[in-house]
Amino acid sequence: MTDEENLDADGDLGFTPAVVDNAGRAAASPATRRRRAGFRRRAASLAVLVGALTAVGGGYAMLAPSSGADDSTMTSADIEAGRQLYNNSCITCHGANLEGIAGRGPTIVGTGSADVYFQVSTGRMPAPVQGAWELRKVPKFNEKETLQLGAFVQSKGGGPEVPAADANLRGGPEELGEGGELFRLNCASCHGATGHGAPLSAGKIAPDLYRSTDRQLYTAMQVGPENMPVFANNQITPEQKRAIIGYVQAMKESKDPGGAGLGRIGPVAEGLVIWTAGLGVLMVSILWIGARL
Numbered sequence: 001m002t003d004e005e006n007l008d009a010d011g012d013l014g015f016t017p018a019v020v021d022n023a024g025r026a027a028a029s030p031a032t033r034r035r036r037a038g039f040r041r042r043a044a045s046l047a048v049l050v051g052a053l054t055a056v057g058g059g060y061a062m063l064a065p066s067s068g069a070d071d072s073t074m075t076s077a078d079i080e081a082g083r084q085l086y087n088n089s090c091i092t093c094h095g096a097n098l099e100g101i102a103g104r105g106p107t108i109v110g111t112g113s114a115d116v117y118f119q120v121s122t123g124r125m126p127a128p129v130q131g132a133w134e135l136r137k138v139p140k141f142n143e144k145e146t147l148q149l150g151a152f153v154q155s156k157g158g159g160p161e162v163p164a165a166d167a168n169l170r171g172g173p174e175e176l177g178e179g180g181e182l183f184r185l186n187c188a189s190c191h192g193a194t195g196h197g198a199p200l201s202a203g204k205i206a207p208d209l210y211r212s213t214d215r216q217l218y219t220a221m222q223v224g225p226e227n228m229p230v231f232a233n234n235q236i237t238p239e240q241k242r243a244i245i246g247y248v249q250a251m252k253e254s255k256d257p258g259g260a261g262l263g264r265i266g267p268v269a270e271g272l273v274i275w276t277a278g279l280g281v282l283m284v285s286i287l288w289i290g291a292r293l
């Protein structure tokens with residue numbers, strides 16, 4: 001076997017890696033021994049690499065900030081805080097016992113924390129004294145206050161509950177096909193094939209879905225605001241709702257002009273961090289392996 005053929009046998013990467021040193025090659029005589037040594041070297045460096053990358057990933061996961069406020073459990077203090085907020089901002093239209101006030105607002109007994117979350121987080125409620133309620137606006141309350149309001153309304157009359165903050169509401173890439181199918185069947189007729197929104201009859205509008213968060217999409221399906229039908233769990237299961245949300249958010253992201261949407265710090269940005277850190281570790285391990293040989 002010539003040296004050139006040996007190179008090819010060693011170089012199943014298609015190139016000669018920098019860690020395959022010429023000294024080792026010249027010293028060893030039988031080709032098989034050299035190949036085995038090469039294999040062991042590669043296996044060792046691979047182990048180092050995998051170990052290092054796992055350490056980086058694990059370290060990052062430990063250091064990464066958790067997904068915001070922990071609002072999965074509402075205490076009686078939260079309900080009380082919700083009552084205060086309600087008395088200040090909602091009672092004039094919905095009444096002291098959520099029973100509604102003629103000419104101002106409907107009863108919201110049994111609308112549940114899901115409906116309150118949808119209405120308040122999208123800025124629809126509290127409604128202006130007069131005007132287009134169906135329009136999305138800048139929300140008046142922060143996430144915590146919104147959930148407190150919901151907890152209060154929930155405590156008075158029950159109803160569909162807003163999903164917990166740590167609930168995974170977005171289906172993965174493997175469910176995109178199913179999500180797209182369900183979206184075209186159930187949502188596209190009003191919100192358009194790409195979720196851009198469309199006018200409905202009688203001057204109503206199905207808004208675009210580009211600004212909706214996972215939780216807003218989920219609660220919208222739970223409660224069916226205005227002309228939108230309710231999509232109960234026996235019509236569209238929670239799993240299917242997640243698939244739809246995954247599809248809508250994927251459409252939204254593919255609409256971003258060019259590159260990663262830096263405004264939405266999410267999986268892409270995290271992946272970038274791991275990638276960058278991983279590259280650094282890679283360089284260090286290559287240098288380290290090189291130095292040892």
Ligand code: HEC
Binds near residue numbers: 094125126
């Ligand atoms: C100025 C009056 C007004 C105020 C203030 C107001 N609402 Fe409303 N609310 C309405 C009206 C009118 C509707 C019906 C809107 C519609 O049909 O689009 C409504 C609808 C709702 C619904 C949906 C009811 C359903 O049947 O689905 C919820 C939930 C709700 N409001 C919660 C609140 C909360 C919580 C607040 C306080 C943060 C609030 N509202 C403040 C007038 C008001």
Ligand code: HEC
Binds near residue numbers: 133136188191205231
């Ligand atoms: C019959 C028409 C219709 C269908 C079908 C429909 N929607 Fe809607 N949707 C509406 C209307 C009308 C509104 C505005 C309601 C309001 O403002 O109170 C709306 C609002 C929404 C919003 C709130 C957007 C915002 O501006 O905050 C979301 C999210 C949403 N829909 C998701 C969906 C999803 C997901 C589906 C399919 C599972 C769906 N809708 C099916 C008519 C429809």
